Amino acid sequence: MHKDEFGTFHTHKDVLDQINVYANEEKISTLELANDAKINSFLEEDENGGKNNIEFKIGENKFNLKLGSVFKDKVVTKYYLENNPNKIIISKDGKFEEPKNSNENIVITQIGYMKSKDKILISKFPKKTTLVPKHLPLKIESLTYAFSKLEVKEVKNIEHW
Structure with a gap:
């Protein structure tokens, strides 16, 4: 947490x-x-x-x-590039730093989401996401579009959601 x-x-x-x-x-x-x-x-x-x-x-x-x-009506996404776990990157707006190395994956350490009218919307995950937190925040009720740009075959920990 x-x-x-x-x-x-x-x-x-x-x-x-x-x-x-x-x-x-x-x-x-x-x-x-x-x-x-x-x-x-x-x-x-x-x-x-x-x-x-x-x-x-x-x-x-x-x-x-x-x-x-x-933050007002949102929780930021936190992540790091797989080869640099000590550099946590914060995305306040749902935009992500793309890895310079096309083989480098992204690890999400905190799932971003926001309030939009009467709904809670999860932030989209970067296309190279391979690991997410074990627990989905309780406020998130839908994963619609969360993985819509995904280019990897497997995302670890999603099985716990």
Whole structure:
């Protein structure tokens, strides 16, 4: 999970639900919001990160999660070129840096998506995408056009969606 995988259309409950996907894998089933009054509060736009703090609890133990960047009505795509995993590239607009080497593949580390009227639309994946995150964000309900430009035979982790 990335600390900046949320947009302004997410509520505190949405953040809890997404984190619980990962917590459940670790056999943690008691994670909840510390303040139920904020359950339907939307995240605040914050491109620099740090403004959105959400308090959680497990049993009597409370802790804060400080979110990173929260963009207006979108979550950015993060990826890297297969031969350069230390250089994470951020696509805010759905455009991708094409590999200089035509045999080089793309690894998606964070799936981008946006709010459009009353729908959530997934960003299209680059044509050389070979690996995606194991978990599809809970807000995404359709993969329409997500892989429409794909030129590879296999995308790893999609079987978990």
